[in-house]
Amino acid sequence: MNFKSNHIPRATLERMAVYLEVLNSLSRDGVTLISSEELGTFCNTNGAQVRKDLAYFGEFGVRGLGYYVEELSHAIASSLGINREWRAVLVGMGHMARSLLMHREMRMHTYRIVGVFDIDPTRVGQEILGIKVLNIQELKGLESQLKPEIGIITSRPDHVQYIVNRLLDAGVRGILNFTPTRVPVPEGVFVEYVDYLHHLYALSFNLSSHQS
Amino acid sequence: MNFKSNHIPRATLERMAVYLEVLNSLSRDGVTLISSEELGTFCNTNGAQVRKDLAYFGEFGVRGLGYYVEELSHAIASSLGINREWRAVLVGMGHMARSLLMHREMRMHTYRIVGVFDIDPTRVGQEILGIKVLNIQELKGLESQLKPEIGIITSRPDHVQYIVNRLLDAGVRGILNFTPTRVPVPEGVFVEYVDYLHHLYALSFNLSSHQS
Numbered sequence: 125m126n127f128k129s130n131h132i133p134r135a136t137l138e139r140m141a142v143y144l145e146v147l148n149s150l151s152r153d154g155v156t157l158i159s160s161e162e163l164g165t166f167c168n169t170n171g172a173q174v175r176k177d178l179a180y181f182g183e184f185g186v187r188g189l190g191y192y193v194e195e196l197s198h199a200i201a202s203s204l205g206i207n208r209e210w211r212a213v214l215v216g217m218g219h220m221a222r223s224l225l226m227h228r229e230m231r232m233h234t235y236r237i238v239g240v241f242d243i244d245p246t247r248v249g250q251e252i253l254g255i256k257v258l259n260i261q262e263l264k265g266l267e268s269q270l271k272p273e274i275g276i277i278t279s280r281p282d283h284v285q286y287i288v289n290r291l292l293d294a295g296v297r298g299i300l301n302f303t304p305t306r307v308p309v310p311e312g313v314f315v316e317y318v319d320y321l322h323h324l325y326a327l328s329f330n331l332s333s334h335q336s
Numbered sequence: 337m338n339f340k341s342n343h344i345p346r347a348t349l350e351r352m353a354v355y356l357e358v359l360n361s362l363s364r365d366g367v368t369l370i371s372s373e374e375l376g377t378f379c380n381t382n383g384a385q386v387r388k389d390l391a392y393f394g395e396f397g398v399r400g401l402g403y404y405v406e407e408l409s410h411a412i413a414s415s416l417g418i419n420r421e422w423r424a425v426l427v428g429m430g431h432m433a434r435s436l437l438m439h440r441e442m443r444m445h446t447y448r449i450v451g452v453f454d455i456d457p458t459r460v461g462q463e464i465l466g467i468k469v470l471n472i473q474e475l476k477g478l479e480s481q482l483k484p485e486i487g488i489i490t491s492r493p494d495h496v497q498y499i500v501n502r503l504l505d506a507g508v509r510g511i512l513n514f515t516p517t518r519v520p521v522p523e524g525v526f527v528e529y530v531d532y533l534h535h536l537y538a539l540s541f542n543l544s545s546h547q548s
Contacts, residue, residue: 132541135346141534145516168518204537205544219438223431235536274539298539300532304357306380314542316535320512322353323528324447325416327486327510329344330526332417 136177140200142167143174147197159190206234213239213272213296215287216279217247217257220302224278225253238270239263243283260290267294274298281305288315348389352412354379355386359409371402418446425451425484425508427499428491429459429469432514436490437465450482451475455495472502479506486510493517500527 132140146166150158160178161171178184178196181203185191201207212235214221225237240252241260248259263272275291277284277299284305291299292313299315301307309315344352358378362370372390373383390396390408393415397403413419424447426433437449452464453472460471475484487503489496489511496517503511504525511527513519521527 134538137538137541138531138534141531141537142516142518145533146518166518168520203541205540206537210536210540219431219435223435226431273543274536298543300535300539302532304354306354306358306378308380312546314539316538318532318535319350319353320514320530321357322350323512323530324422324486325353325418326346326349326528327512327526328417328422329349329415331485331510334524 132180136180137204139167139169139173139177140181140204143177144197144200144204147193147200151193151197155193157190158193160185163191210235210273211238211271212236212274212276213241213263213270213291213294214276214278215241215243215260215291216277216302217242217250217252218278220278222252224276225255235274237276238272239266243279243287260287263290263294270294272296274300276300276302278302344392348392349416351379351381351385351389352393352416355389356409356412356416359405359412363405363409367405369402370405372397375403422447422485423450423483424448424486424488424512425453425475425482425503425506426488426490427453427455427472427503428489428514429454429462429464430490432490434464436488437467447486449488450484451478455491455499472499475502475506482506484508486512488512488514490514 143163146163159171160174164170164174167174181200184196184199198207214224214237217240221240237255240255240257241263242248242257243260245259248257250257272291272294273296275288275296275298277287279287281303284301284303285307288299288307288309292309297313299309299313300318301315302318304317304319306317307315355375358375371383372386376382376386379386393412396408396411410419426436426449429452433452449467452467452469453475454460454469455472457471460469462469484503484506485508487500487508487510489499491499493515496513496515497519500511500519500521504521509525511521511525512530513527514530516529516531518529519527
């Protein structure tokens with residue numbers, strides 16, 4: 125189980141998230157064993173793709189039998205590095221921040237929001253789901269207390285570079301950016317851009333192409 | 337400009353969304369001409385990638401000069417099928433719905449929200465940013481009035497299949513699903529799943545792999 129690859133294609137990572145979701149749901153339903161074909165069907169893909177994706181992370185399953193649901197779920201979580209708690213700070217108080225705070229993975233503390241910050245002084249001091257919003261300028265001073273690893277930017281698209289700099293100053297090395305603003309970061313820092321626009325574009329493109 | 341491809345890789349579509357964002361921002365700043373190298377730099381990629389991506393949609397640009405910013409922006413929008421208004425209904429009133437309603441592309445009416453629905457009777461009748469929330473059961477009866485093309489599901493993950501069936505009944509052929517629930521749909525219907533979890537997983541994976 126140890127020849128873990130260092131580069132995982134994005135499409136594989138996306139499917140891993142789906143596999144994990146499905147495996148956890150199966151586990152809750154009491155299912156203990158599943159074939160790659162069955163898992164593929166549940167995840168809108170096929171057995172060959174499941175086997176290929178899992179091969180990036182190691183060898184799983186029992187030939188002719190399938191995968192033990194709980195074991196596979198734990199193995200995937202461990203491979204992805206999510207078998208522990210990650211400390212995250214949210215920057216930008218608004219509907220997206222609220223939606224995130226109510227997300228199951230956040231509430232289950234895989235990603236634990238240890239602080240909420242904003243750049244807008246009129247929002248600082250307000251409360252969001254019981255958490256007091258602090259000024260982003262205070263983040264650095266709270267570094268040793270909060271130990272933030274991941275910064276989630278749900279602010280408006282202005283001042284994103286300033287926010288990123290404050291996050292890096294406080295030791296953050298992974299950033300989830302919900303704004304479309306592209307920001308350069310030093311080596312060893314990872315930024316992920318969440319954008320659902322391209323999903324809408326894909327729909328428009330497909331619907332336009334298939335109109336008779 | 338006519339040898340438009342029918343299959344566009346997902347990564348290309350994602351970058352097209354970024355190119356469009358950057359081109360529109362350049363256009364607002366009064367920039368009229370840009371090289372593929374410059375556009376690549378602005379979009380965290382390179383000139384060769386820009387040229388390769390654009391080739392899926394046709395021939396653009398003037399050799400040795402670059403692209404006319406506004407012309408390219410219009411050509412991309414036309415290729416993606418977003419040079420017109422798309423009529424969308426939102427199902428599931430909550431923070432994500434509010435966040436979406438405030439999104440620029442929604443407010444600029446590329447994607448015009450023509451109705452907000454919910455399955456939860458306690459939410460029906462409430463108002464969200466001035467729009468009255470209707471019962472999803474009423475959608476079919478409003479089909480000829482609303483003419484919905486796209487359905488955006490921001491509800492809880494329960495009853496998603498039921499919601500999808502109501503959308504299809506009302507003529508919707510494109511679905512943007514913010515829940516992780518996988519739903520089978522008939523031929524000719526397109527479903528896009530928006531999931532930011534895999535972005536967090538990518539961060540965890542990268543941060544774990546690069547920890548010393």
